[in-house]
Amino acid sequence: MEITNEMRLMFLSKSENESFARVTAAAFISQLDPTVSELVEIKTAVSEAVSNAIIHGYDGTVGIVTLEMRLFDTKIVEISVTDSGKGIADIEKAKEPLFTTKENEERAGMGFTVMETFMDQLNVESEVGKGTRIVMKKYLDAEHT
Amino acid sequence: MEIRFSEQERVLMIALFGELDHHNSITARERIDLKLSTGSYKKIIYSLSGLSFMDSSGIGLIANGCKTAAAIGAVVLVYTQNEKYLKMFQLAKLNELCRMIETEKELNTLWK
Numbered sequence: 001m002e003i004t005n006e007m008r009l010m011f012l013s014k015s016e017n018e019s020f021a022r023v024t025a026a027a028f029i030s031q032l033d034p035t036v037s038e039l040v041e042i043k044t045a046v047s048e049a050v051s052n053a054i055i056h057g058y059d060g061t062v063g064i065v066t067l068e069m070r071l072f073d074t075k076i077v078e079i080s081v082t083d084s085g086k087g088i089a090d091i092e093k094a095k096e097p098l099f100t101t102k103e104n105e106e107r108a109g110m111g112f113t114v115m116e117t118f119m120d121q122l123n124v125e126s127e128v129g130k131g132t133r134i135v136m137k138k139y140l141d142a143e144h145t
Numbered sequence: 146m147e148i149r150f151s152e153q154e155r156v157l158m159i160a161l162f163g164e165l166d167h168h169n170s171i172t173a174r175e176r177i178d179l180k181l182s183t184g185s186y187k188k189i190i191y192s193l194s195g196l197s198f199m200d201s202s203g204i205g206l207i208a209n210g211c212k213t214a215a216a217i218g219a220v221v222l223v224y225t226q227n228e229k230y231l232k233m234f235q236l237a238k239l240n241e242l243c244r245m246i247e248t249e250k251e252l253n254t255l256w257k
Contacts, residue, residue: 015168022166022198040198040229047200051167097236108204110237117236118229 005031006070013058013065013083015051021067021081022046028069029077034140041118042077042138048111049081049134055102057085057132075140079119084131091124146196148173150180156188157181157219158256159210162195170202174209181210186219190246190256193225203230204237211242220244224252 007028011017022043029042046067053065066082088094095116100109116122121137146163159177163169181189191207193199211221221243225231231247234240246252 015166015171018166018168019164019198037229043198044200044229044233047166047198051200051202055167098238108201108208108237110201110204110233113236114201114233117232 001076002073004071004073007068009067010064011067013054013061013063013085015054017065018047018050018054021050021065025067025069025079029071032071032075032077032140038138038140042079045115045118045136045138046079046081048115049079049136052111052134053081053083053085053132056088057083059086061085076137077140078135078137080133080135082131082133087128087130088124088126088132089128091126095124146173148176152184152186153257155184155186156190156256157184157186158190158192160192160195164198165196165203165206166198166200167202170206174206177206177210178213181213181217181219186214186217188255189214189219189221190252191221191223192252193223193227193230196225196227196230199227199230199233201233201237204233204239207234207239208237208242211239222246222255 009024025046026039026043063084068080070078093099095112097113098109119136119138123135126132146165146169149160151158214221223243224246226247
């Protein structure tokens with residue numbers, strides 16, 4: 001499995017950048033000729049990961065969010081979203097559907113569940129006080145081969 | 146994103162257009178809460194057919210609308226044919242809080 005292309009995008013943890021990140025991800029991935037369904041799933045997963053970094057990682061403070069994408073010759077895309085925010089104390093708990101630390105806000109506690117459902121692999125590394133890195137993989141063509 | 150409100154016989158239609166993400170959901174939620182607090186509605190219909198993108202912020206927005214609606218004694222219905230949105234709603238068990246309308250025919254029986 002060889003890398004055919006990769007990119008890195010760094011931006012401030014402003015919510016305006018959620019759409020910037022997912023649209024950029026969709027544009028980069030278009031070279032693999034994904035289906036509309038795959039594209040929607042990737043955009044949604046990127047939006048969830050970036051929103052998590054902004055809302056939970058930086059929690060109102062300003063920091064850098066890094067979006068990295070690697071394309072492989074086997075039509076696999078690997079996407080990582082990294083922040084240097086406050087980190088997640090209990091990753092398993094955070095991944096539970098409907099779990100949220102921000103009960104009265106807009107989000108439903110479904111971010112990780114959506115990422116897991118729409119992508120083929122999800123890996124979360126986090127250290128309290130250091131930050132969080134989410135790595136997701138999607139196998140394109142998986143649903144029509 | 147854009148929100149259009151329309152009313153007929155104590156039924157409120159909330160039609161959403163554009164992209165619904167965390168960023169947009171903050172003002173959307175405020176506008177919808179304000180609208181719900183000023184009227185006497187028995188039914189609230191969210192129409193998502195004008196959305197070009199929605200992530201789990203949409204679940205949060207509608208779940209919040211359901212809570213506000215319950216407080217004023219109204220029921221919430223959500224109209225969408227988008228299978229990704231329906232999948233997210235199903236994961237969040239949103240169908241326990243409101244009713245999903247998946248066909249235009251059904252929508253037309255509720256909204257003239």
